[in-house]
Amino acid sequence: xxxxxxxxxxxGLGRSDEELSPGAAEAILRAVKWGKIYVYGFxxxxxxxxxxxxxxxxxxxxxxxxxxxxxxxxxxxxxxxxPVYKFINFLNSTPKGIRTYDHAAFVKGIVxxxxxxxxxxxxxxxxLGAYVGILLLALLVGGISSx
Amino acid sequence: xxxxxISDPAIHRALSEAAKWSKRLGILxxxxxxxxxxxxLGALVxxxxxxxxxxxxxxxVGIEVLAPFILLGxxxxxxxxxxxxxxxxxxxxxxxxxxxxxxxxRLELGFEHFGSLFKFAIIxxxxxxxxxxxxxxxxxxxxxx
Numbered sequence: 001x002x003x004x005x006x007x008x009x010x011x012g013l014g015r016s017d018e019e020l021s022p023g024a025a026e027a028i029l030r031a032v033k034w035g036k037i038y039v040y041g042f043x044x045x046x047x048x049x050x051x052x053x054x055x056x057x058x059x060x061x062x063x064x065x066x067x068x069x070x071x072x073x074x075x076x077x078x079x080x081x082x083p084v085y086k087f088i089n090f091l092n093s094t095p096k097g098i099r100t101y102d103h104a105a106f107v108k109g110i111v112x113x114x115x116x117x118x119x120x121x122x123x124x125x126x127x128l129g130a131y132v133g134i135l136l137l138a139l140l141v142g143g144i145s146s147x
Numbered sequence: 148x149x150x151x152x153i154s155d156p157a158i159h160r161a162l163s164e165a166a167k168w169s170k171r172l173g174i175l176x177x178x179x180x181x182x183x184x185x186x187x188l189g190a191l192v193x194x195x196x197x198x199x200x201x202x203x204x205x206x207x208v209g210i211e212v213l214a215p216f217i218l219l220g221x222x223x224x225x226x227x228x229x230x231x232x233x234x235x236x237x238x239x240x241x242x243x244x245x246x247x248x249x250x251x252x253r254l255e256l257g258f259e260h261f262g263s264l265f266k267f268a269i270i271x272x273x274x275x276x277x278x279x280x281x282x283x284x285x286x287x288x289x290x291x292x
Contacts, residue, residue, distance in 0.1 A: 020151040021251035028254070031262030038265040101150040107157050114165040121168040124175060 020106075025098045032095050039087060046076075079123070086116035159249050162241040162257075170238030176231025180224040187220025212289050215282050222278065226271045233264035 050069050057065030090113040097106025191213045199209025240257030243249065 017248070017250045018152060018154050020153050020254070024153075024251040024254040024258070025151075027256075027258040027262065031258040031265065034262050034265035034269065038269055041269065097151060103151050103155070106151045107155060107161075110158050110165075111161045114161040114168075117165045117168045117172070121172045121175075124172070128175075 020098065028098065029095055032091050035087070036091050039084070039091065043084075083116040083119040083123070086112040086119070090116065153249050153251065153254065159243070162249065163243060166238040166241035166257075168238075169234045170242070173231045173233075173235030173238060176227050176234060180227030180231060183227055184221055184224035187223070188217060191216050191220065212286065215285060219275070219279055219282055222271075222275055226268070226275065229267055229271075230264055233260050233267070236260040237264070 050073060053072075054065055054069050057068070090109045092109075093105045093112060094109030096102060097104070097109055192210055195209030195211075195213040196206045197209070198212075199206050202209075237257050237260040240253055240260060241249075243253075
């Protein structure tokens, strides 16, 4: 810690806590490195899966398969495009800010990380809520029909 | 190394907000991990019984054949729980009392957790994929035998 005791006896921030320390910068860069491997790996595998679906379904009916793959892609982009875009912005902007001493780029990266995290959390809560709602509805319909 | 000013209120606000949602996501992951373990166990016991009944065998035989898949379910549940734990720790690292300022120590600790979350997720995904392929081959061999 870089805290120091101020004249009035309070615990204050050291001068070095005004600027990003090399240790913290290294930790952020390491997290970004693993984050990049994860996100780009995931996107690559997802693309491969879509391509595989297209190839395997082509024998059954190319038109239908193509429509299904396009629909799935559009649906995924609509649902997850925003947080993925924001997270990729974080992965690119934050290290750029650290390496080029660009404070604005660093702040933009952190704000994008916040947006991405908030969106994903809200989306998961909404999807789980909808799932629980459907289950309860099914139970209700089942209960009524058994009467 | 860097002339980034971490005392900027915009960074403080963004990280506090990220911490709030990260902690909620962490708790959600704990719940999902528990549910995954429970659901896998239930589904496999049911599937084992149905398969055994279809082949005219006692229930225990079907459950024994599918038992290794319970390991896979527990491993997936573990993945959820570990990710939840790391998300929660990331959130805790940036949970600051009012008036408290962001320090390098907090940033370092928080992003160490964030980095290890992705590192673990990548390694666990690769291991689980290999494990599931292996178990599928085992199941195929059991059925053929």
